[in-house]
Amino acid sequence: MKVRIVVSLRDGVLDPAAETIRRSLGALGFDGVGAVTQRRVFEVEIDGRDEAAALEEARAMADRLLANPVIETFVVEPVG
Amino acid sequence: MKVRIVVSLRDGVLDPAAETIRRSLGALGFDGVGAVTQRRVFEVEIDGRDEAAALEEARAMADRLLANPVIETFVVEPVG
Amino acid sequence: MTEVSIAVAEDHGLSAEEFERIQTILGRMPNLLELGIFSVMWSEHCSYKSSKRHLAKLPTEAPWVVCGPGENAGVVDIGDGQVAIFKMESHNHPSFIEPYQGAATGVGGIMRDVFTMGARPVAMLNALRFGSPSHPKTRHLVAGVVAGIGGYGNCVGVPTVGGEIGFHGSFDGNILVNAMCVGVAQADRVFYAAAAGIGNPVVYVGAKTGRDGIHGATMASAEFSDTTEAKRPTVQVGDPFKEKLLLEACLELMAGDAIVAIQDMGAAGLTSSSFEMASRGGTGIELDLDQVPARETGMTPYELMLSESQERMLLVLREGAEADAEAIFSKWELDAAVIGRVTGSGRMVLRFDGTVVGDVPIAPVAGASPVYDRPAEPMPPVLAVAPELVREPVGTVAALERLIASPELCSRRWAYEQYDSTVMADTLAGPGGDAAVVRVHGTAKALALTVDCTPRYVQVDPVRGGAQAVCEAWRNLTAVGAMPLAITNCLNFGNPERPRTMGQLTGAIQGMAKACRGLDFPVVSGNVSLYNETDGRAVQPTPGIGGVGLLDDWSRRIEVGIVEPGLQLVMIGDAPGWLGASLYLRVVCGREEGMPPPVDVSVERRNGDFVRGLMDEGLVRACHDVGDGGLLVALVEMALAGGCGFTTTEPADVATGAAWWFGEDQARYVVAVAEEAVADLLHEASASGVLARPIGHTGGDQIVVEPHGRVAIDRLRALSEGWFPAYMSGLDRQTS
Amino acid sequence: MRAAVVTFPGSNCDRDLAVAFAKATGRIPVRVWHAETELPPVDVVGIPGGFSYGDYLRSGAIAARSPILRAVAAFAAKGGRVLGICNGFQVLTEAGLLPGALVRNAGQRFVSRWVELRVENDATGFTAGWRAGDRIRLPVAHHDGNYVADETTLAHLEATGAVAFRYADNPNGSARAIAGVCNDARNVLGLMPHPERAIGAELGGSDGAVLFRSLVAALA
């Protein structure tokens, strides 16, 4: 089955890229743009597991590789 | 209101990062990992618009700044 | 499979005659796969059908040339059993469509051409031309191309040490992205691409094959039009990480004796690499396309043969060496597969799913592609611009300030600070000076490297412009103390089916050939990019020259910057004051007109040899060639680079002030020498028939131009550094 | 002093670092492949610059989880000296051997230039050849050199003198202009600038050589 892992920056960690995007949107004439946040989403096909096991596995992947706990948090969810 | 813009690579466009991540998940002992895809997700706060207008605005943002139409596609959706 | 017809052939960019010819060669109708193969092999990009007979006029030999044009890159001897291997190549069309990936894959492609011959790449350069800064696409293209060049080269870890950037409205619809790679190898370990040894395995290694860039080679050979947008899905994506692995794996394998032949898969992918290898070796090849590592499911033989997926190599191994190769490839985490064998049949036989899906003779496809002698028409003659007829709209110092702050002459720091120029820890002179200087690792030697062209000269007088580009490259190498060895080149022109364009191409080649001959500066490799034209509007003809020179002792290299006060500045060369086609005329007077400056190759050589002689005597403390913008701009560049000011005085005998300060007369240098050396220098000059003239002295933090005025170095620096970042801080899509 | 230099797929300053070690020590360093699980008997391990695994995912993330990093961590835990430069610094933060993280430059672009640094702490085996407050010049060349850490961590780094180098003119938006940090035990140093590219006047400067000489002296 397919699992989604959404990785976000922790609160309080500055995201200069998001800030740059916000400014560029403003400069492009988009007004009323408030906060901009960015996340990374991974979708991983995991074979031969039931949903609970697959989500568990995805959590382990995020923990061990896909997210950096110093600056990021993550959530996992089934796809589809 | 808040709008989400999900940017993905077009079908068939090489994603070297996803491929490398897939391999390293395998090397870390996660077996049964099939395809890995990555997307970028932006959440933008847009003031003083109704949902339809905000989504329209978000589409324009993706078109002009957030996505590269040559190799990427995007979808927009309301958040929450 | 699609039924092949003349319509299908035309869709593939083949003419009716070419389609006829294919049927004659095969004695039957080609199938779609075969047609695809012919179309890419006979595309302008792969076959050089419009340029071939003219390229043959370029001199390609010298005692130090080990391998001239014909292989993946040129090879020159640099002593001690070492060779330099280099080539320059265009990636213009892909970069216009997707600037980041287009430029990145251009860098990757040219690196493979160099390491496929056994060289470790040690330096990258690039030559970029963009449209007018005011064109709505320009900023986005600059941002993407620069980021792409950096993104790829930085990751592989080869320093980008030099280049040039120009802006002109003629590039609005067709930018030029030319990349040059220079590598170093052991002379006895140079690898060639001739498939030999019947029965030897043909091995594929590198990235898996996807549907990228199918028909990229034919795209690069078709004039742009508004409908090109529809071709977008052919854009290839580069993976510099994979390139790095491929580089290390190939060099590791090359240390042994497993490799018979090796060839990168560039434009036209597996097709051109396999055909070229068989053609060079006079052999045949049988490929089992089921064995090709595929990235996507359901790929057809057509797609597998025509894909332009990046970071792939084709090798012929010695029989029995497969296991050694496999061990190295798997160490570097690369996919590899034996996909075929060398045969003696002289044919390319392609199998897929158990049946023969293509069977084509090698020689007519690779060697005997059509060659055209297209009609050429010279450019109409243009009047020279007499200095006296140039009204000076502003004073000398104000004109200088305008030039220094102009897009053409301002600092390129914004761009080159995105390139890792110091990786490999051998860069002695990086971007921003004359030629770059890169130490040959672990030796006393260094290579001097430059790319040069002045398209506005070529536009008006292709012969002069072609010669000038070669001379300027030679001069830049000389200015850092190097002995110029050889050049590579990248000929960027419009549609060769137009006689004017053909005239530009043949003229430029003629001029290049003359200069190369006169300077003993042969051509060892190159690339031709035609059809740089949109809706009938062609680019300024741009025969980019990549020059390579050698310093036997890197500690004797000469700097461009003046750092000490109290030195005398001496101009070498004559300066009647040529303002035609000059930047002064364009930037300050708003006039693009006049013949470009004359080029006298024998004077060029005499002056350069003289300067090199002065350097050998240890007299030269700084040196700069005089190029775009003329004498005063050259002096200011020396001051900006070294931080020391100068005073210079306008002689009484000049045509006009503007002609003296901003004329672009060729074959000139400025040298900074100690006061007490001047008399000897002038004496030696007159003995050698070289014109030399003291023009000022160094010192202070001002630039003093008697009798016109003065300006602080800091002010000029601010002007020089200002334009690029200010321009680029305008808006843009994210580029990476 | 015996040194080892680790190579990951995508490392590209491994040779340069080996040359710098060799120049300082007179001995050719041992080259260690990422897949190995043990280190040779050495005094210092260098984690070089480059783009390990293409810097895909996050810079240094995949390399930080490679087999050799376990050995490097064990080596560091026993007091062995570890030097991470550029991508090596990113690897060490990703591996948890140094605090904080390195994210995309504030200006979003790759930055390659010579920068001025202030030596903040001269009481480490890596920096003893300088005096605190010295101004030095080294090249930087990175896309992800923006040092981030939470306020508590930053306060701790400042209070304990773990900040080894600070930019005079912050090129990447790093918190507190931090260019290099040590661990609490001072045996692990990571820095974004490249000392190994500044080991001779011909290269534009030789300040980097001081770091390698300091190590030799510390381990003599």
Ligand SMILES: Nc1ncnc2c1ncn2[C@@H]1O[C@H](COP(=O)(O)OP(=O)(O)O)[C@@H](O)[C@H]1O
């Ligand atoms: N303008 C030129 N001057 C000299 N040699 C050239 C020129 N254009 C192409 N060549 C030579 O023709 C051969 C084929 O070039 P190209 O198709 O670019 O090679 P590749 O497929 O290896 O990239 C090469 O040996 C190249 O050096």
Ligand SMILES: [Mg+2]
């Ligand atoms: Mg090639």
